[in-house]
Every structure is written in C-alpha cells, then in structure tokens.
Amino acid sequence: MKIRVYYEDTDVGGVVFYANYLKFCERARSEAFFLRGLTPILDNGHFVVKDLNASYHASAKLGDLLDVSTSLVEVKKVSFKLHQSVYKDKEKIFEMDITLVFIDFNGKVKKFEPENLELLHSLFT
Amino acid sequence: MKIRVYYEDTDVGGVVFYANYLKFCERARSEAFFLRGLTPILDNGHFVVKDLNASYHASAKLGDLLDVSTSLVEVKKVSFKLHQSVYKDKEKIFEMDITLVFIDFNGKVKKFEPENLELLHSLFT
Amino acid sequence: MKIRVYYEDTDVGGVVFYANYLKFCERARSEAFFLRGLTPILDNGHFVVKDLNASYHASAKLGDLLDVSTSLVEVKKVSFKLHQSVYKDKEKIFEMDITLVFIDFNGKVKKFEPENLELLHSLFT
Amino acid sequence: MKIRVYYEDTDVGGVVFYANYLKFCERARSEAFFLRGLTPILDNGHFVVKDLNASYHASAKLGDLLDVSTSLVEVKKVSFKLHQSVYKDKEKIFEMDITLVFIDFNGKVKKFEPENLELLHSLFT
Numbered sequence: 001m002k003i004r005v006y007y008e009d010t011d012v013g014g015v016v017f018y019a020n021y022l023k024f025c026e027r028a029r030s031e032a033f034f035l036r037g038l039t040p041i042l043d044n045g046h047f048v049v050k051d052l053n054a055s056y057h058a059s060a061k062l063g064d065l066l067d068v069s070t071s072l073v074e075v076k077k078v079s080f081k082l083h084q085s086v087y088k089d090k091e092k093i094f095e096m097d098i099t100l101v102f103i104d105f106n107g108k109v110k111k112f113e114p115e116n117l118e119l120l121h122s123l124f125t
Numbered sequence: 126m127k128i129r130v131y132y133e134d135t136d137v138g139g140v141v142f143y144a145n146y147l148k149f150c151e152r153a154r155s156e157a158f159f160l161r162g163l164t165p166i167l168d169n170g171h172f173v174v175k176d177l178n179a180s181y182h183a184s185a186k187l188g189d190l191l192d193v194s195t196s197l198v199e200v201k202k203v204s205f206k207l208h209q210s211v212y213k214d215k216e217k218i219f220e221m222d223i224t225l226v227f228i229d230f231n232g233k234v235k236k237f238e239p240e241n242l243e244l245l246h247s248l249f250t
Numbered sequence: 251m252k253i254r255v256y257y258e259d260t261d262v263g264g265v266v267f268y269a270n271y272l273k274f275c276e277r278a279r280s281e282a283f284f285l286r287g288l289t290p291i292l293d294n295g296h297f298v299v300k301d302l303n304a305s306y307h308a309s310a311k312l313g314d315l316l317d318v319s320t321s322l323v324e325v326k327k328v329s330f331k332l333h334q335s336v337y338k339d340k341e342k343i344f345e346m347d348i349t350l351v352f353i354d355f356n357g358k359v360k361k362f363e364p365e366n367l368e369l370l371h372s373l374f375t
Numbered sequence: 376m377k378i379r380v381y382y383e384d385t386d387v388g389g390v391v392f393y394a395n396y397l398k399f400c401e402r403a404r405s406e407a408f409f410l411r412g413l414t415p416i417l418d419n420g421h422f423v424v425k426d427l428n429a430s431y432h433a434s435a436k437l438g439d440l441l442d443v444s445t446s447l448v449e450v451k452k453v454s455f456k457l458h459q460s461v462y463k464d465k466e467k468i469f470e471m472d473i474t475l476v477f478i479d480f481n482g483k484v485k486k487f488e489p490e491n492l493e494l495l496h497s498l499f500t
Contacts, residue, residue, distance in 0.1 A: 007290075008144065008277075011137070017133055018401070019397035019398050019401070030256055030257060030312075033313075048388075051429060051430045053427075059482075131401060144272035144273050151382055166437070175305070180301045184298070187405075187414060
C-alpha cells in the first residue's frame, strides 16, 4: 500500500499532521477489503476502534511516497489487534497497535462468526 | 460564527488549505440549524451541493480568528442559493455563492414544503 | 490519476463530503509535478488558488475508484486556468474550472518565466 | 473548550471518524496558547508528537457539542505528557495520554528553558 503525501496531509510545521497517520493506516485496512471486492462493512456487522498505541519516529513531507504494512497480532472473540507501520524508503517513521471491535448494525458488540475469523486471517496475516 | 484556524486547517504553504474554506462555510450553514435545536437533516429530506463559485482574496494562518457570514440569495422550488463570506478582522478573505438542492432519503430531488421554505428564510435571511 | 474513496472522505450523508473533491483535484495537480521528479513549489515561486467554479453532478461512496482528469484551459501572465473532472466509471460526477496565481516566496504576484510556461504546458496540456 | 461535531468530522459509519479526536485534542492544546495571545510556535522552538495512547469509549455524532479537558501529567527535560479527555455531556467518550517533544527550528530535540517550563505549567496544570 503506497501513499503519496499531498498538501492536504501537511500542516504549517512543514510535515504531515499527526492525526493523518491514522488516516493512512485506515486506508490500508480498508484497501485490504477493497482489493478482494469486499468492503469493511460486512453482512453481519462492522468495526470500530477501541484503542490504539502509536509512536512517531520521524516525519514525512510533501511528495514523499510512503508504505503502510499491516499485520495481525491477535484475534479474540469480539475484537482483533493489528500492528501497522508507515515507512519512508526503508525507515519506519510511524507505528501503532490498534484494536478494533466488531459490532452489529445496532451498535452492539458482536461475536465473530467462523467466516469473519477466516476473512480476518486471510486479509491481514 | 467565529472560527479559529488550527494546525489541521493549514498546509506546508503556511496558510489555510484551499478546500478548508468550504469546511468553514459548511460549519456556518449547519450551525444555523444547531442553534435552533435542529439538524440540517430534516424530517422530509436533506441538502446536497449542486454548484459553487468561490473567490480567494487573501489567506489566513494559524491562530487567526475568522468570521463567516451567510445570506440567502434566492429560493427556488427544489434548491436555494447562499452567499457566504469569510472575514479576518474586517477584511473579506473568501466568498462563494453556493447552490444546494433538496433531496429525499432515496436521493431524489424534492420540492420544498411550505414549512421548509419558512425554515430557510428564518435561518439565513 | 486514480483515487480510492476511504472512510475519511465520506460523511454521515453516506457519500463523499463536498470539500473533498477539491482535495482530489489538488492531488492530481501535485501528482503531475511529482511524476516528473518535481514539486509544485518551484525555484522561483509557487501557486495559490484565486477562484474556482465547481459543479456536482453525482455522488461517490466508500470504496469507489475515481479518475481525475486535468486539462489546461489558458495561461496568462501571472495565472493559469485548469479544467478538472472527476469520473466514476465513465460518468462525470464533478468538474471545476480553477484559476491559480503564481506568487514568489514573499507572497507577491509574479510573472511566469519562459521555463515556467513551458513546464505548465508540458504538465497539463 | 467546546467543540461542535460538523459533517466534516463524521464518516459513512454515522459517527466521528477515529482520527478526528486527535484533531479535537490538538485544537484544545493550541487554544491554550491562543487564549493568552501566544502561539504554540515559541521563540526558541515548537512541539512534535512522540507517542500517544488512546481509548475510544463511545461515539459522537453530527451536532453533538463536546468538551475537551487537558491536564499536565509530567514534564521532563525535553518532553511533556498530557492527559486529554473528550466528553459528551458528562460521559467520557475518548481519552489519551500524549507525549510531545520540544524541538528547535532545525528539527533537533531541545532542552526546555526555565520560561518554557513555566509556560507549560501555566497553560496546562
């Protein structure tokens, strides 16, 4: 997943605004679904963020071409955790652990079905 | 409607990113509804932008406190036009004419009801 | 220039937020520079938006893959005008005329040098 | 610090996009400076985010009026940590610990001067 840094991503400090790394990581998560002809809104529910733990190692600037890598850390009954890193050339400039919870369309936490688990493993392992 | 310029609004050029003036104007339109305990999503439909015509006169920077003024230009059967201006101190730095169309929840263009017209006049005149 | 619609681009209305089409068009303008190993910040100046005239024909939703096309309409002494369109499949869903002014690094309007003109023609014709 | 949720803050899921809570918290940090006639860009340096640890407890939707509270957790030689919470009515819907590092205008980490420390304590305690 390649991501170009545009004007909209930068701020007056001259580098990417800190919240925008979370946008880049979301793009990578959704793109995993889109590339298989799916969307992150499944038949029986969708995902909301529960918590995240992020570290900023270096900055990115206008025109940089970044890479986002995503790997599955663990899957529980109603949630899963990913580790996502953003690279500029070979340097890791940002990384986070993020936990997402599965909820139904009434907003209630929902247990994964076997096919949901299979999907998560195929998308992010 | 006062709007402070924060980091998120600026870009590497040091001033407010050009698309963000449209955000500021949208805030002013919605705030007119919120201040009366309403939302821009009405019982019988909501609004989508049809066209806009914007002029950028000067720039705004981090920390600036801006004013947005909104006035009703005309109301037609299914649409209405506003003129919105953004001021920094007394200087007009941005203005646009924007036309919004009324649509129902199936996305079909919808004629205003008399109470919709009354509401528009009370909010924006 | 292909642009995927992600969560960040949508709003509670279920479609792309109206200001974000301006982001998509800015990406296309900057990408023209990046693809040649340049940036839109030139040695002798850079560009600011003077005015734009936009029409919204249809909406885009999460996961859509959009195309942005950009063509040069005219070049004057200190400014140039582009026509930019956003397509979803073959349908034009958004278009705008946008005029950008060339300014130096003190913010003064600046006449294009011959090499600036050459560059604009090579990037956008 | 009161923050209204506008269209731009929401996404197709119907609630505030997860990265936007970081925008709200940044507004509160900068506003502490602005309210004293200062900016977060000091004479001898400015701040960059080093890490953050965020928890999402509940969601916010269009029109909600949120409160952001900010308190100083600790100050070290070159960095400081804040705890920031976002409330909807009396319910805490988001919180994070965030560590910011002080850097000079060449991007080098910089030790706080005594007046910087005094300022941080007066702004955030």
